[in-house]
Amino acid sequence: MKRYLLTAIGIGITGAYLFPLYWMYATALKDDAEIVQYPPTLVPQRPFWNVGEVFFGRHMPSYLWNSLVVAVGVTALVIVLGTGCAYVLGRARGRWVDALLFFVLMMQVLPSSLVVTPLFVGFNLAGLLGTPRLAVILAQTAKALPFYVVICRASFAGVPRDLEEAALVDGHSRLAAFFHIAVPLARNGILVAAVLVFLQSFGEYVFARSMISDDGLQTATVGLSAFLGPNTSDWHGIMTYSAIYVTPILIIFVLLQRRIVAGLTAGAIK
Amino acid sequence: MQITLDGLQKHYGTYHALKSIDLAVPAGQFVALVGPSGCGKSTLLRTIAGLEAISAGTLRIAGEDVTRRPPRQRDVAMVFQSYALYPHMTVAENMGYALKLRRLNRTDIARRTQVAAATLGLEALLGRYPRELSGGQRQRVAMGRAIVRDPKVFLFDEPLSNLDAALRVHMRGELRDLHDRLAATSVYVTHDQIEAMTMADHVVVMRAGRIEQQGRPLDLYDRPASRFVAGFIGSPAMNILPGTVDPSGRAARLDGAEGPLLSLPMLLEPGRPVLLGLRPEHLRLSQEGGARFDGVVDHIESTGSTTFVKLKVASQAMVMTLARRLDVTLGDPMQIGFDPADLHIFDRESEASLVTQRDAPPRAGRA
Ligand SMILES: Nc1ncnc2c1ncn2[C@@H]1O[C@H](COP(=O)(O)OP(=O)(O)OP(=O)(O)O)[C@@H](O)[C@H]1O
Ligand SMILES: [Mg+2]
Numbered sequence: 001m002k003r004y005l006l007t008a009i010g011i012g013i014t015g016a017y018l019f020p021l022y023w024m025y026a027t028a029l030k031d032d033a034e035i036v037q038y039p040p041t042l043v044p045q046r047p048f049w050n051v052g053e054v055f056f057g058r059h060m061p062s063y064l065w066n067s068l069v070v071a072v073g074v075t076a077l078v079i080v081l082g083t084g085c086a087y088v089l090g091r092a093r094g095r096w097v098d099a100l101l102f103f104v105l106m107m108q109v110l111p112s113s114l115v116v117t118p119l120f121v122g123f124n125l126a127g128l129l130g131t132p133r134l135a136v137i138l139a140q141t142a143k144a145l146p147f148y149v150v151i152c153r154a155s156f157a158g159v160p161r162d163l164e165e166a167a168l169v170d171g172h173s174r175l176a177a178f179f180h181i182a183v184p185l186a187r188n189g190i191l192v193a194a195v196l197v198f199l200q201s202f203g204e205y206v207f208a209r210s211m212i213s214d215d216g217l218q219t220a221t222v223g224l225s226a227f228l229g230p231n232t233s234d235w236h237g238i239m240t241y242s243a244i245y246v247t248p249i250l251i252i253f254v255l256l257q258r259r260i261v262a263g264l265t266a267g268a269i270k
Numbered sequence: 271m272q273i274t275l276d277g278l279q280k281h282y283g284t285y286h287a288l289k290s291i292d293l294a295v296p297a298g299q300f301v302a303l304v305g306p307s308g309c310g311k312s313t314l315l316r317t318i319a320g321l322e323a324i325s326a327g328t329l330r331i332a333g334e335d336v337t338r339r340p341p342r343q344r345d346v347a348m349v350f351q352s353y354a355l356y357p358h359m360t361v362a363e364n365m366g367y368a369l370k371l372r373r374l375n376r377t378d379i380a381r382r383t384q385v386a387a388a389t390l391g392l393e394a395l396l397g398r399y400p401r402e403l404s405g406g407q408r409q410r411v412a413m414g415r416a417i418v419r420d421p422k423v424f425l426f427d428e429p430l431s432n433l434d435a436a437l438r439v440h441m442r443g444e445l446r447d448l449h450d451r452l453a454a455t456s457v458y459v460t461h462d463q464i465e466a467m468t469m470a471d472h473v474v475v476m477r478a479g480r481i482e483q484q485g486r487p488l489d490l491y492d493r494p495a496s497r498f499v500a501g502f503i504g505s506p507a508m509n510i511l512p513g514t515v516d517p518s519g520r521a522a523r524l525d526g527a528e529g530p531l532l533s534l535p536m537l538l539e540p541g542r543p544v545l546l547g548l549r550p551e552h553l554r555l556s557q558e559g560g561a562r563f564d565g566v567v568d569h570i571e572s573t574g575s576t577t578f579v580k581l582k583v584a585s586q587a588m589v590m591t592l593a594r595r596l597d598v599t600l601g602d603p604m605q606i607g608f609d610p611a612d613l614h615i616f617d618r619e620s621e622a623s624l625v626t627q628r629d630a631p632p633r634a635g636r637a
Contacts, residue, residue: 162354165321168341169348170415171371184358 028239063223073137074201090156108146155189271332278327302466305476347416355400527584547614553590556607
C-alpha cells in the first residue's frame with residue numbers, strides 16, 4: 001500500500017517536472033486560435049505542424065550549426081585541458097589538493113552573467129571579438145572546465161594505483177600507462193562529463209548573447225530569444241523552434257541515460 | 271640474475287623510510303623480506319621494481335646499474351598484494367599484455383600464454399574477466415602474468431595474504447616449486463615469519479627501515495643477533511625475561527626470583543643486567559640434571575597435538591610448548607628444564623645477542 005502511494009507521488013512529481021516539456025510539444029502542434037483558447041486544451045484538437053517553415057524561415061540551420069560549433073569546440077577543449085588535470089587531482093593527496101579543488105569548485109559557482117562583462121572587456125582588448133565564436137568557446141570552456149574536472153577526478157580516483165604500477169612493470173611508460181590503463185578505466189566518467197559539457201554548451205546563452213553581434217554567427221538559444229518580445233504572438237513558431245532544438249538533446253540524453261547515472265555516482269559509493 | 275643493493279636510501283620528504291640497505295641476492299635464490307608493519311618491506315621491493323625513486327645508493331640487477339632506470343627497463347615482474355589485474359582485459363589478455371608491449375607477434379604471445387596457463391592450471395579460464403574469478407584464481411593469474419615474461423627477477427608483495435589459510439599453505443609450496451622450476455631469482459615480501467622460514471633460502475629481517483639481520487632461515491632461528499629478531503622469528507615467540515649475572519659469572523638469576531640459577535654457556539662479568547631468552551619449544555618438564563627452575567601453571571591450551579602451557583616464573587609470564595598432552599591443573603607447581611646451549615642472552619641496553627659473539631656450539635639433531 002505504502003509502495004503504491006510512494007510510486008504515485010513519484011509519478012506525480014515527475015509529471016509536474018515534465019509538464020512544460022509536454023506543453024512545448026503540444027503547443028507546437030496547435031494552431032494560433034487553439035493556443036489562445038480558454039480554457040486551454042490539453043491535447044491538440046487540430047494537430048498540424050510546421051517544421052519546415054520554422055526551420056528555414058527562422059534560419060535554424062545557421063543557428064544550430066553555430067551552436068554545434070561552439071559545443072564541439074568547448075567539449076574538445078575541455079577534454080584536452082581537463083582530463084590530465086582531473087587525473088592529477090585524483091592521484092595527488094594532501095591539503096594543497098583539497099584547497100585547489102575548493103578553488104576550482106568556487107569558479108563553478110560564479111554565474112556567467114557576472115563574469116561576462118570583464119571577459120568582454122578582456123577579449124575586446126585581445127582582439128578576440130573579431131572571431132566571436134572562438135571567444136564564446138573560450139569563455140564557456142572556462143565555465144565548464146571545473147565541472148568536468150570534478151566529475152572526472154572521482155572516476156580517476158576510483159582506478160586503483162596498483163593497476164598503473166602493474167602497467168609500468170609490464171613495460172609501459174608513465175604517459176602510456178595513463179592513456180592505456182587509467183583513461184580506459186575512467187572512460188565512463190569522462191564520457192558522461194563530456195556529454196554534459198556538450199549539452200550545457202549547446203544551450204549556452206549569456207556569452208553568445210554578449211559576444212556575438214553578427215546574426216550569421218549567432219547560436220540557436222539566442223536565435224530563439226529573438227522571437228520573444230513585448231508583443232510576441234507567434235507562440236506556435238516559438239514552440240516548434242524549441243521542439244526542433246530540444247529533441248536531439250533529449251535523444252542523446254535518453255540514449256546515454258544509464259551511463260550518465262553510473263558516471264555521476266562513480267566514486268560516490270566507496 | 272643477481273640483485274645487489276649498495277647503501278640504498280629512501281626518503282619520503284622528511285621521513286627516512288630506508289636507511290642504508292646493503293643486500294646481495296645471488297642468482298636463483300629465493301629471498302624473503304620480513305618485518306613488522308611499516309618497517310619498509312614494500313618500499314624496498316618497490317625501489318627494486320623502480321616504482322619508487324631511489325634517494326641515494328645504487329641498485330644493480332644482473333650486474334647492470336639500474337638505479338635511475340624506469341621499471342620497463344629493468345626486466346622485473348611483480349605480483350601485487352591486490353593482484354592488480356586489468357579489469358578491462360580477459361585472463362589471456364592480462365597475461366599477454368607485457369608481451370604485447372614488447373611487440374611480440376600474436377602467435378608467440380598466444381603460445382607463451384598457453385604454456386604459462388598450463389603451468390598454473392588456468393587453461394579453462396583464459397577467456398574470463400578478472401571479476402569472474404575467485405580470489406585463488408586471481409592470485410594464479412597474477413602469477414601467470416609474471417611468469418609469461420620470463421623476467422630476470424620476480425618480486426612478490428604479500429601475494430598470499432588475501433587467501434584463506436588452507437589455500438595459503440598450499441600456494442606456499444606451489445610458489446616455491448615454481449621458483450625452482452623456472453630457476454628464477456625471487457624477492458618475496460611477507461609479514462608472516464612462517465612463510466619466510468618455509469619458503470626462502472635467505473631471510474632478511476627488517477626493522478624501522480634497516481636490515482636487522484639476514485641469513486639462512488635456521489641460522490636466524492638458532493642465532494638471532496638481537497632481541498628483536500629472537501622475538502620475531504619462531505612461534506610462539508621466544509620467552510625473554512630480564513635477569514642479572516651471578517657473582518660467579520657462570521650463571522644468571524631471573525630478576526625477582528629467589529630460586530635457582532640458570533647456568534650460562536659462557537663467562538660474563540658479574541652483576542651485568544641481561545635479557546635471558548628461551549624458546550617455548552626448548553623448555554621441557556624437568557627430570558634430574560641440566561639447568562632448571564620452578565614455575566606455576568597459569569593457563570593451558572591444547573590443539574590436540576601440541577600443548578601450550580603458560581607459566582608464572584618469578585612473577586613473570588612464560589610459555590612452554592609440549593608435543594604431547596599434559597594432565598595438570600592450574601596452580602600446580604612445575605619444574606622446568608632446558609639445555610643451557612639453548613639459552614639466548616642479550617645485552618639489556620643494546621639488546622644485541624651476547625651468544626653470537628662466541629662460536630655457536632654444534633646443535634646435533636636440531637639443525
Ligand atoms: N608515499 C609515501 N609517502 C610517505 N611515507 C610513506 C609512503 N609510502 C610508505 N611510507 C612510509 O614508509 C614506511 C614503510 O612503508 P612500507 O609500505 O614499506 O611498509 P611495509 O613494511 O610494507 O608494511 P606493511 O607490512 O604494513 O605492508 C611506513 O612508515 C610508511 O608510512
Ligand atoms: Mg607492505
